[in-house]
Each structure stands twice: as C-alpha cells, then as structure tokens.
Amino acid sequence: MAERLSNREGIKGMANPTRYGMERFAYWLQRISGLGLLAYLIGHIYETSTILHGKAAWDSMLSLTETPGGHLVLVLVIGMCVFHTGNGIRLMISEGGKGVGKPGQPEYPYRALSLNSKQRLCIWVSIALAALAMMYGAGVLFGD
Amino acid sequence: MATVTVPEEKKIDSTPAAPEESKPKTITLRISRSNPSENLETKFDEFKVPVQKWTTVLEAILYVKSNLDHSVAVRYSCRQASCGSCGMKINGKPRLACYTKISELDSNVITIEPMNNFPIIRDLAVNFDQLISTHKKMKPYIINEESEVQPGTKEFIQTPKDLEKFLQFSYCIKCGLCNSACPTMATDESFIGPQGLAQAYRYTADNRDQGKKDRLKIVDQSHGIWRCHFAGSCSNVCPKGVDPAMAIQLLRGYLLGFRK
Numbered sequence: 001m002a003e004r005l006s007n008r009e010g011i012k013g014m015a016n017p018t019r020y021g022m023e024r025f026a027y028w029l030q031r032i033s034g035l036g037l038l039a040y041l042i043g044h045i046y047e048t049s050t051i052l053h054g055k056a057a058w059d060s061m062l063s064l065t066e067t068p069g070g071h072l073v074l075v076l077v078i079g080m081c082v083f084h085t086g087n088g089i090r091l092m093i094s095e096g097g098k099g100v101g102k103p104g105q106p107e108y109p110y111r112a113l114s115l116n117s118k119q120r121l122c123i124w125v126s127i128a129l130a131a132l133a134m135m136y137g138a139g140v141l142f143g144d
Numbered sequence: 145m146a147t148v149t150v151p152e153e154k155k156i157d158s159t160p161a162a163p164e165e166s167k168p169k170t171i172t173l174r175i176s177r178s179n180p181s182e183n184l185e186t187k188f189d190e191f192k193v194p195v196q197k198w199t200t201v202l203e204a205i206l207y208v209k210s211n212l213d214h215s216v217a218v219r220y221s222c223r224q225a226s227c228g229s230c231g232m233k234i235n236g237k238p239r240l241a242c243y244t245k246i247s248e249l250d251s252n253v254i255t256i257e258p259m260n261n262f263p264i265i266r267d268l269a270v271n272f273d274q275l276i277s278t279h280k281k282m283k284p285y286i287i288n289e290e291s292e293v294q295p296g297t298k299e300f301i302q303t304p305k306d307l308e309k310f311l312q313f314s315y316c317i318k319c320g321l322c323n324s325a326c327p328t329m330a331t332d333e334s335f336i337g338p339q340g341l342a343q344a345y346r347y348t349a350d351n352r353d354q355g356k357k358d359r360l361k362i363v364d365q366s367h368g369i370w371r372c373h374f375a376g377s378c379s380n381v382c383p384k385g386v387d388p389a390m391a392i393q394l395l396r397g398y399l400l401g402f403r404k
Contacts, residue, residue, distance in 0.1 A: 006263055006333075007258060007259075007260055007261065007262060007263060007264050007270070008260065008261050008329075008330055008331070008333070009260045009261060009330035009331075010330060010331060011330075011331060013260060013327070013330040014327040014328075014330040014331050019236055019237055019325075019377075020237075020325060020375070020376070020377035020380045020381070021376065021377075021380050023374070023375055023376030023377070023380070024327070024375045024376065024377050024380070026375075027327065027373055027374070027375035027376075030373070031373075091373070091374055094374055094393055095374060095393055095396050095400075096393070096396065096397055096400050096402045097393050097394045097395075097396060097397025097400075097402055097403060098397075098402070100389070100390045100393045100394065101387075101390055103308060103309055103310065103311070103312055103313070103349070103387075103390065103391075103394070104308050104311070104312065105308065105311060105312065106312045106315065106384070106385025106386070106387070107385070108385075110382070110383070110384065110385030111385075112376070112379035112380065112382065112385070112387040112389065112390065113387055113390060114376060114379055114387050114389040114390035114393065115376045115379055115380065115389070119376075
C-alpha cells in the first residue's frame with residue numbers, strides 16, 4: 001500500500017488558540033499557564049537550593065529576583081497561578097458533567113449547549129481575577 | 145351618522161414579480177493537491193469559479209471538476225449534510241463542503257484542504273479507517289440479552305424523557321469534523337477521539353442498553369476519555385448539533401460516580 005500522509009496537525013495545531021472560539025482560547029491559556037507554572041516551580045526549587053552553597057550564593061540568587069525583570073516574572077506567575085486555578089475549578093466541575101447543559105432535541109442552527117454562557121462567564125471571570133491579581137502584585141512589587 | 149370611504153379600486157397585476165436577479169461573482173478556489181502514492185509534496189492549484197449567493201463549496205469544487213480540472217479528488221454523496229462524506233478544511237476550519245455556502249465565508253479566496261488528523265488518500269479525500277474502527281470498538285449497538293424480535297418478549301418501553309438523554313448523540317453522521325478539530329487528536333494518534341467517545345455515551349445513556357460496564361472499561365484507558373481537556377472545538381464544528389464535548393463530560397460523570 002502506498003505511503004499516506006498522516007496529516008496530523010501536531011503541536012502547532014494543538015497550540016493554535018484561534019479558529020474555534022473562546023473555549024479553545026481558554027484551553028490554550030490553561031496549557032500555557034500550566035507550563036509556565038511548571039517552569040516556575042523548577043526555577044523556584046533551583047533558587048531555594050542555592051542556600052546549600054552558603055549565604056553568599058543565596059544572597060546573589062535573591063538579588064536576581066529583586067530586579068525589574070525578576071519582578072515582572074513574579075507578576076506573570078501571579079497571573080498564571082490565578083487563571084490556572086480559576087479555570088481549573090471550572091474544568092473540574094464541567095468534567096464531572098456539571099454545567100455542560102442537558103441533552104435534548106438539537107435545533108438549527110445547532111448551537112452546542114456545552115459551550116454555554118455560564119462556561120464563558122467563568123472563563124472571563126478567571127481572566128479578570130488574574131488581571132486584578134497581577135495589577136495588585138505589580139503595585140506591591142514595583143511600588144515605592 | 146358615520147360615513148365610510150370606499151378606497152379606489154387598485155389594479156392588481158396578476159403576474160408575479162420576477163425575483164431580483166443575483167449577480168454572479170467570481171472567486172478564487174485554492175485546492176490542496178497531493179498524491180501520497182507518488183510523492184509527499186503538497187501544492188495548491190488555483191481556479192476561478194463563478195458563484196451565486198447560494199453556491200456551496202461542494203458545488204464550486206464540482207464546477208472545477210466538470211470544467212477546469214477533472215482530476216481533483218473529492219469524496220461526496222448526498223449533498224445535504226446527511227452522509228458525512230464531504231468533510232474538509234475550508235478557510236482553516238473543518239466544515240462540510242455541501243453545507244457551507246461560499247457567501248457565508250466572506251472571502252473572495254477560498255482555501256480548501258483535506259481534514260487534519262486523517263491520512264490523505266489524494267487531494268481532498270482522506271482515509272476514515274481509524275474513525276470507523278474506533279467507532280466499532282465503542283460497541284455502537286444496544287446490548288441486551290432480551291430481544292424485541294424474539295417471540296414471547298415484551299417491547300422495550302421508552303418515555304420521551306428517556307429518549308432525550310441520547311437522541312442528539314444519535315444524529316452523528318461520522319463526518320469526522322470533530323476529530324479533525326480536536327487538539328488532542330492533533331498530537332495523540334491513539335486517542336479515541338470525540339466521535340467515538342460521544343457514541344460510547346449515546347449507547348450508555350440508552351435505558352434499553354446493558355453494556356455500560358463494557359463501554360466504560362473501553363473508554364477508561366490511557367488514550368481514552370481522560371485525554372479530553374474540554375477545549376470544545378469538536379462541538380464548535382459539529383454540523384448536526386451532536387455536541388460531543390457534552391457527551392464526553394457526561395460520560396466522565398459515570399466514571400466519577402456522579403451519574404448512574
């Protein structure tokens with residue numbers, strides 16, 4: 001049999017947040033924020049492990065986080081953490097079959113009940129909370 | 145005393161007014177061409193096609209086949225969104241070609257590619273082997289030791305409420321658009337996919353069926369239901385209102401013990 005093109009979209013297709021509406025964008029944000037938090041966790045473990053090399057190494061590492069770049073990273077971490085938590089709670093509830101609508105007779109133009117306004121509201125609330133938390137964090141870190 | 149004014153008699157034209165003539169316009173159809181049996185190259189051929197406001201993408205492709213290049217490979221049959229044969233990527237999104245009007249795309253250039261996540265046979269025709277075999281694995285039939293057709297047994301009574309629990313999921317036409325849009329299918333070759341999972345729910349939710357345990361065992365595996373992350377793209381593209389994302393979350397409810 002002739003070789004066939006598998007034609008899978010791959011990571012490029014998976015990571016494309018456009019085309020399929022708000023829920024796909026939330027999926028993308030959830031993945032990106034999850035990866036960001038994982039990277040932060042690894043960096044954080046590395047950062048705190050420098051204490052094993054003495055006070056000088058620890059102070060040197062701490063001074064890195066006291067720079068504007070370090071503060072910016074922390075503001076982003078705050079945003080990722082809040083969005084990931086808020087949207088994660090939405091997903092956990094939905095994935096148990098709650099809040100995804102009730103099956104019934106579909107009617108033209110066949111709008112999917114699982115992609116309902118409650119789901120979208122929860123996504124927007126998660127984004128808004130993340131933005132507020134980032135603003136508060138920026139105020140504390142960059143203030144004075 | 146009230147006076148009544150009688151309106152003057154109006155002349156009624158008995159001949160119906162001719163419908164406003166729709167002006168045909170010309171669009172550019174960019175069709176992906178590939179033939180994996182010869183080489184792995186993909187190129188786009190462009191065709192100028194005259195269209196009316198009601199012309200569908202499938203009609204435009206058939207115009208190309210009839211008048212410009214008969215070698216374009218495309219699968220189609222019913223032309224009324226019932227057979228699920230003409231799924232393809234139209235301007236970047238999986239859609240049924242027979243169900244998509246050129247006018248609703250708001251573009252003078254229409255790019256048509258084969259659906260993603262399915263192996264290409266040639267040009268726009270893709271291979272459905274995996275979709276069909278996954279569908280079969282979900283045991284898409286009523287499992288019940290008793291039978292309505294055997295003498296001496298009763299018919300299976302179902303209320304309208306019982307019917308509503310699975311009716312919309314039985315409208316699946318196996319067009320594959322949901323699998324093509326799914327972000328998990330994009331990277332995981334072994335994932336069951338939204339089509340198969342929605343069908344597993346369709347039969348599990350049917351109160352005539354006794355195969356719930358079997359089906360839940362099939363979907364509760366590493367490349368099964370837990371790989372769905374509720375991106376909702378499957379439901380976004382479904383042309384029949386099946387809403388596979390809802391079916392998957394409801395099916396998960398059985399596994400998590402929220403539903404019985």
